[in-house]
Amino acid sequence: MAKPERVGGARSMRALERILASKGIPLAPDGDHPREENPGDPDWHRRARAEYALNRWQTATPPRFRTAEATLPEVTAWADRALADTASAGALLLTGLTGTGKTHQAYGALRRIAAGGPDRFEVITVNSADMYGSLRPSQVMGAAERELRRLSEVRFLLLDDLGTAKTSEWTEEVTYRLINYRYNHCLPTIITSNLPARNAEGPDLTDFVGARVASRLAEMLTALVPMIGGDRRRGGRAA
Ligand SMILES: Nc1ncnc2c1ncn2[C@@H]1O[C@H](COP(=O)(O)OP(=O)(O)OP(=O)(O)O)[C@@H](O)[C@H]1O
Ligand SMILES: [Mg+2]
Structure with a gap:
């Protein structure tokens, strides 16, 4: 005993x-x-919250990005704002060619928020092609609706690689429902895309998401970061 x-x-x-x-x-x-x-001690509480949030961040982060750190000033500034006041953080959009480091900066931003010891830290990170896959009507009654609700309501969402799936009325509707909810509830959202936000000469994000989502995104957007440079996977460096 x-x-x-x-x-x-x-x-x-x-x-x-x-x-x-x-x-x-x-x-x-x-x-x-x-x-x-x-x-x-308030600092003791902050450290305890940071420890909890960093654990959640780690669970939501694939091994490749577990050492990711946000290095771009626009990205770190957005993360600091999201930590200080979730409701006014809005959306961070990282655009650029493949391998320029968008996903790395996005995970880094979430890590920075977690390390700051936020009051609440629920996070979902999802690749948009996987998201559309998981939202297709399935045999399990209500499973897709539940998943859409989970993505819509989570406090921090990273929607990676928006614009890579083939567009259809259905993808537009799903994107609309997701973004509209997050827009209405002022929830911080990070989006990465290979498509530029605007491009008069070729396809852009508006073509993919449709005019109603683009309008909401334009208002939500508090930081637009076009990433330049070579493909880091092939040894390219940021410009
Ligand atoms: N600042 C950085 N420091 C160190 N490694 C980095 C940095 N940025 C990116 N990388 C590495 O470079 C590779 C490509 O980065 P990442 O996956 O973020 O690019 P991406 O822009 O999201 O590409 P894609 O559009 O194809 O998804 C990854 O292995 C990533 O870990
Ligand atoms: Mg990426």
């Missing part, structure tokens, strides 16, 4: 301290305890 801990032992003192801290009562004046062990 485990020996009961004596009252006043380190563990029971910590438990007591936690209970008192949750009621806003410090057990002892600051300085008597190491700061990292003091749950009444």
Whole structure:
């Protein structure tokens, strides 16, 4: 049988301290305890939230991007805004040719938010072609609707590679329902695409998503980052 801990032992003192801290009562004046062990300390709470959020980030991140760090100033600034005020963060759109580092920056942005210790951190990261695949009406009643609701409502969404699937009325409708929900509820959304936001001479994102989604995206967009440079997979560097 485990020996009961004596009252006043380190563990029971910590438990007591936690209970008192949750009621806003410090057990002892600051300085008597190491700061990292003091749950009444706002910084202790922030670190605990960051640890939890980084775990969730890691689960949502494929191994290739687990070391990703956002390095572009527009991307880090967007992540900092999303951390400070989720409702006004809007959307971050990264565009550019293949291999320029869009997905890397996107995962890096989410990691930066997590490391900042957000109040809540639910995140879904999805490749858009996979998303359309999982939203096709299936044998399981309501499964696609449930999945669409999950993607629409999650606090942070990364929609990777929008514009690679073949367009149809159905893809337009799904994209509309997803973006319209996130637009209405002011939910932070990161989108990457090989298509430029606008292109008078060729296909652009508006052609893919349709005018109604493009209009909502234009209002949601608080950072548009066109990435330039070579294909990093072939040894190309950012310009
Ligand atoms: N800043 C960076 N530092 C180190 N490695 C990077 C950086 N940016 C991208 N990479 C690496 O370069 C490769 C291509 O990056 P990434 O997948 O982000 O490109 P992409 O623009 O999303 O390409 P695609 O349009 O084909 O999806 C990946 O292996 C990624 O880990
Ligand atoms: Mg990518």
